[in-house]
Every structure is written in structure tokens, then in C-alpha cells.
Amino acid sequence: MSIARASRSIAVYHEHPDWFKPLFAELERRGVSYERVDAASHSYDPSESAADVPFSLVFNRASPSAYLRGHAQTTFYTLHWLRHLERLGIPTVNGSAIYALELSKASQLDLLHSLGLPYPRSRAINNPARAVAAVRDAGLRYPVLVKANVGGSGAGIVRYDTEDALASAVARGDVSLGVDGTALVQEAAPLRDGHITRVETLNGEYLYAIDVYPAQGSFDLCPADACQRTDGVELVRGACAVDAPQTGLRVQGTTPSRDIIAQVEQIARAAELDVGGIEFLVDDRDGHHYFYDVNALSNFVADATNVVGFDPFVQLVDYLEARRRSSDHAPRPNGALGSPTAHRWSQETPAGALP
Ligand SMILES: Nc1ncnc2c1ncn2[C@@H]1O[C@H](COP(=O)(O)OP(=O)(O)O)[C@@H](O)[C@H]1O
Numbered sequence: 635m636s637i638a639r640a641s642r643s644i645a646v647y648h649e650h651p652d653w654f655k656p657l658f659a660e661l662e663r664r665g666v667s668y669e670r671v672d673a674a675s676h677s678y679d680p681s682e683s684a685a686d687v688p689f690s691l692v693f694n695r696a697s698p699s700a701y702l703r704g705h706a707q708t709t710f711y712t713l714h715w716l717r718h719l720e721r722l723g724i725p726t727v728n729g730s731a732i733y734a735l736e737l738s739k740a741s742q743l744d745l746l747h748s749l750g751l752p753y754p755r756s757r758a759i760n761n762p763a764r765a766v767a768a769v770r771d772a773g774l775r776y777p778v779l780v781k782a783n784v785g786g787s788g789a790g791i792v793r794y795d796t797e798d799a800l801a802s803a804v805a806r807g808d809v810s811l812g813v814d815g816t817a818l819v820q821e822a823a824p825l826r827d828g829h830i831t832r833v834e835t836l837n838g839e840y841l842y843a844i845d846v847y848p849a850q851g852s853f854d855l856c857p858a859d860a861c862q863r864t865d866g867v868e869l870v871r872g873a874c875a876v877d878a879p880q881t882g883l884r885v886q887g888t889t890p891s892r893d894i895i896a897q898v899e900q901i902a903r904a905a906e907l908d909v910g911g912i913e914f915l916v917d918d919r920d921g922h923h924y925f926y927d928v929n930a931l932s933n934f935v936a937d938a939t940n941v942v943g944f945d946p947f948v949q950l951v952d953y954l955e956a957r958r959r960s961s962d963h964a965p966r967p968n969g970a971l972g973s974p975t976a977h978r979w980s981q982e983t984p985a986g987a988l989p
């Protein structure tokens with residue numbers, strides 16, 4: 635069955651029940667035609683043609699932390715579906731390249747290394763029995779973090795302050811490498827001024843940045859869960875369930891240096907990140923900055939207007955609309971294997987410029 639081009643909408647492919655409420659609200663406010671597609675229960679026909687796909691654009695909002703919500707089936711399936719769509723020439727936002735990177739903290743470090751950018755000293759391992767030796771061989775300083783390769787929202791990150799603590803955890807069988815049996819062993823840096831910085835990008839360009847002050851002992855820095863500005867102002871957490879617990883996470887708008895913004899944009903473009911946040915910390919021991927996380931499933935900070943002075947969902951939906959319009963005007967390719975996927979969308983398309 636072929637579907638009339640005019641009836642095609644934007645698919646928002648996701649499994650988290652709450653995170654995308656502000657996105658849906660902005661799409662609805664503007665009357666944009668969109669469809670929620672359940673990433674946790676989905677099927678596709680490998681033999682379908684581009685004309686059968688009822689979407690102008692597929693916005694991938696699948697999260698590597700889906701397994702924590704009983705949705706482990708989405709993690710690798712999403713990659714297969716995105717690759718299928720891209721073979722057909724269906725435009726995707728945060729497509730297979732960045733999603734594959736999002737699924738591997740190890741590959742993120744490879745990307746940073748290839749760009750000549752700083753990241754915390756680390757080793758990748760596929761067996762907990764290698765953890766202690768990896769720290770020694772690499773000369774990592776304790777404390778170290780063992781980070782599951784497939785993570786998100788701090789999942790699967792454990793800190794070990796001494797070699798004894800790490801060796802005992804391994805001996806007890808307590809070190810889990812997560813869903814792909816891979817983990818990073820990484821130096822844990824003392825955070826200068828007690829915060830990390832998360833820089834959001836859209837279409838490979840800087841959007842805004844926030845300093846995030848983790849709650850004591852927590853690795854979950856989902857900015858959408860932030861409940862307070864550093865000056866104590868309570869934030870409205872639009873992306874969270876109404877009864878979500880207060881996390882103790884505090885945030886503050888900031889503007890990184892021009893050099894760091896340029897590096898973040900370099901990472902975003904190399905990673906084929908259409909929308910997402912890149913995190914860095916400043917190691918208090920040497921004062922240098924280190925990138926350590928590339929997030930494609932970027933939740934904008936809660937109550938953004940109160941934190942960074944504008945609502946980034948407006949820019950995001952401008953971008954989605956522009957991508958959709960350009961898709962509606964473009965001929966659909968025949969879906970031959972190896973057809974190129976334009977990742978960094980050019981504003982020279984008929985869609986009109988973004989603000
Ligand atoms: N090398 C590090 N040193 C100190 N803190 C870190 C380091 N890596 C991560 N963290 C802390 O843990 C949080 C989660 O780590 P991250 O790699 O971003 O995983 P996730 O993908 O779960 O967000 C970070 O935001 C930061 O607060």
C-alpha cells in the first residue's frame with residue numbers, strides 16, 4: 635500500500651512514558667501532525683518500500699536505559715529498524731550512527747580520541763576478572779568507576795575507592811558489566827566546583843549549557859529530573875511523572891568558553907548527533923576539562939525557561955518541522971543498500987531557516 639505524501643506525519647519513537655511530554659505539548663500547541671510509536675512493542679517488514687512507510691521523518695527517542703524499565707527489547711532492535719529506515723531513505727533524527735554510539739561508552743571514547751579531544755583515562759574490559767589488572771596496566775588513579783558500556787541515567791556505574799574494594803567486589807561476583815558484557819574502568823575525577831557541565835546541541839550547533847550538581851553519591855544526572863536551581867528556586871519537572879521523587883539534583887545555566895563550544899560542536903557533527911547533550915567535567919587535580927558522555931537521548935533541562943532563559947522545545951520543533959518539510963519535498967530513494975544517509979541536515983533546503 636502506498637501512502638499519500640501529504641498524510642505522512644512525524645513519528646516519535648520512544649518507550650519512556652514521561653520524558654517526552656514537553657515535546658508532545660509543543661507539537662500539539664503548533665498543530666504539528668505526529669504519531670507516538672511504541673519502541674517497546676514494534677515490528678517492521680524488511681521487504682517494504684519507502685512508499686509504505688507512513689512517516690516523513692522518524693525521531694528516535696529510544697534510550698539505552700530502557701532495560702531498567704523492563705524494555706530491554708528496544709535496545710538493539712532500535713538499531714535494526716533505524717538501519718532499515720535509512721536503507722529506504724526515510725529521514726531519521728538521531729539515526730543509527732549516533733544511536734550505535736549512544737549504546738557504547740567505549741566507542742564514545744574512541745570518537746573523542748580520534749578527534750584529539752580530552753577524556754578521562756580508561757580501559758574497556760569484557761570480563762570483571764580483568765578490572766584490577768586494567769587499572770594497574772593503565773596506571774589509573776583510584777577512585778575508579780566501573781561503567782557499563784550500555785548505560786544512561788547513571789545506570790550500571792559503581793565507584794571503587796581502592797584496589798581492595800574493587801578486588802573484593804570482583805571476588806564476590808558483584809561487578810556487573812551490563813547488557814553487552816562490556817564496561818569501562820575509568821578514573822573518577824574530583825569535580826571542580828562540584829559540578830559537571832552538560833552542553834546541548836541541535837543540528838550540530840550549540841543550544842545551551844547547564845552546570846549540573848549531582849546529588850550526593852548519585853550518578854543519575856538526568857537534567858529533566860532536576861528539581862532545583864542552585865539558588866534554591868524549585869523547578870517544574872514537566873518531563874517527569876507527577877509523583878517522581880525529588881532527586882536532589884541542582885542545575886544552573888552557564889556559558890562554556892568558545893573553545894569548549896567549538897569542541898562540543900565538533901563532537902556533535904562527527905557523531906552525527908542531530909539533537910543531544912555532551913557532558914564534560916573539569917578535573918580539580920589539573921584544572922583541565924574532559925569529555926565523558928555523548929547523549930543522543932537528550933532530555934532538555936526541566937523548566938528550561940527558568941534555567942537557561944528560553945524553551946528549547948520551540949527550537950527542537952522548528953527543526954523537526956523543517957526536516958519534515960524538506961522530506962516531503964524530496965523524492966524518496968529506491969532503498970538500495972548503501973544509499974547515503976544525510977546526517978547533518980543543511981538549512982539550504984526549501985524548508986526555511988531555523989531561528
Ligand atoms: N570520570 C568521571 N569522574 C567523575 N565523575 C564521573 C565520571 N564519569 C561520570 N561521572 C559522573 O557520573 C555521571 C554519569 O556518568 P555518565 O558517563 O554520564 O553516564 P550516563 O550515560 O549514565 O549518564 C556523570 O554525569 C558524572 O556526574
Ligand SMILES: [Mg+2]
Pocket residue numbers: 787788855913927929
Ligand atoms: Mg551522562
